[in-house]
Amino acid sequence: MPDEIGGFDLSPGHSEEEAHxxxxxxxxxxxKVIERLLKISSCKVTAVDSGRRALQxxxxxxxxxSAALDGLKVDLIITDYCMxxxxxxxxxxxxxxxxxxRETPVVIMSSxxxxxxxxxxxxxxxxxxxxxxxxxxxxxxxKDYMTRxxxxxxxxxxxxxxxxxxxxxxxxxxSSSPPSISSSSSSWSAPSSPTSLDSPTRRLKTSTxx
Numbered sequence: 001m002p003d004e005i006g007g008f009d010l011s012p013g014h015s016e017e018e019a020h021x022x023x024x025x026x027x028x029x030x031x032k033v034i035e036r037l038l039k040i041s042s043c044k045v046t047a048v049d050s051g052r053r054a055l056q057x058x059x060x061x062x063x064x065x066s067a068a069l070d071g072l073k074v075d076l077i078i079t080d081y082c083m084x085x086x087x088x089x090x091x092x093x094x095x096x097x098x099x100x101x102r103e104t105p106v107v108i109m110s111s112x113x114x115x116x117x118x119x120x121x122x123x124x125x126x127x128x129x130x131x132x133x134x135x136x137x138x139x140x141x142x143k144d145y146m147t148r149x150x151x152x153x154x155x156x157x158x159x160x161x162x163x164x165x166x167x168x169x170x171x172x173x174x175s176s177s178p179p180s181i182s183s184s185s186s187s188w189s190a191p192s193s194p195t196s197l198d199s200p201t202r203r204l205k206t207s208t209x210x
Contacts, residue, residue, distance in 0.1 A: 018042060018043065018044045019042075019043045019044065019075040019076065019143065019146045019147075020043070020044040020045075020046070020073050020074050020075050020076075021038050021043045021044070021045050021046070021074075021075065021076045021077070021078060021142075021146075022046050022048070022054060022057065022058070022074050022076070022077045022078070023035060023038065023045055023046070023047045023048070023078050023079075024047075024048055024049075024050070024051060024053075024054045024077065024078070024079035024080060024083070024088070024091065025047075025049070025079070025080040025083070025109070026049050026050060026080065026083040026084060027080070028049070030080065030109075030132065030134075031047045031049065032047075033133070033134060034047070034078065034109075034134055034139075035047050037134060037135075037136050037138075037139040038139055038142075040136065040139075041136070041139050041140060041142075041143060043139075043143070046074075050083060050084070050085055050086065051079070051083060051085065051086030051087070051088065051090060051091035051094075052085055052086055054077070054079065054091055055086075055091070055094060057072075058072070058074065058095070058098070058100075058101055059072065059100075060094060060095070060098050060100075060101070074101065074104055075104070075105075075146040076104065076105045076106075076107065076127075076142060076145060076146045077095060077101075077104055077105070077106045077107070078106075078107040078108075078109060078130075078142065079091050079092070079106065079107075079108060079109065080108075080109050080110065081108050081109065081110040081112075081117060081121070081209060082110060082111075082112070082209035083209070087209045088108050088109070088110075088121075089108070089117075089120065089121055089124065089209075092106050092108065092121060092124050092125065092126055093124055096124060096125045102125075105127040105142075105145040105146065106125065106126050106127060107126065107127050107128045107129070107130060107142060107145070108121045108126050108128070108129045108130070109129075109130045109131075109132055109134060110129070110130075110131060110132065111131070111132040112131075113131050114210070116210070117209075117210060127145050128141075128142075128145070
């Protein structure tokens with residue numbers, strides 16, 4: 001197989017046993033962070049900069065420039081919520097409407113912890129909702145979603161989804177790891193390890209994606 005088809009990196013050398021993750025984020029910095037963390041966790045990563053490009057890669061774009069790769073294996077899709085053109089929520093709906101990828105776990109990322117946004121994504125079928133910056137502990141938890149054998153069972157999917165009624169009773173972090181954003185902090189410093197990174201582009205995003 002060539003290294004690139006339709007502009008998508010398909011570099012050889014990864015094992016078929018290796019989990020393949022499609023990462024979607026319009027921020028170059030955030031894409032690099034999630035890609036690095038996933039590779040540390042021994043995942044094959046394809047990173048794209050928009051929901052439309054993600055649909056093209058998956059062969060779900062109605063336009064003729066879809067990649068439509070035969071035998072494409074994607075074990076998990078992780079996407080930013082707030083992106084121009086197509087939000088992560090809209091991408092989630094497209095994926096869940098697909099007969100090919102409807103059972104593929106989808107995880108939403110966002111720099112904003114908005115309860116209504118979280119609820120609608122979980123109701124639409126998202127596996128989890130991660131508040132940026134994404135940490136290595138978050139990525140390690142994502143591997144559980146990819147290796148879960150009983151993905152279709154009620155117990156299999158339900159244990160990782162936050163019940164809507166719990167949203168008002170817990171602190172504003174919907175990850176099993178400690179909160180990654182502190183409202184009292186007015187500055188940030190570059191971390192010494194790849195476990196987390198607060199992207200400067202996060203500060204430019206607003207809540208207009210709702």
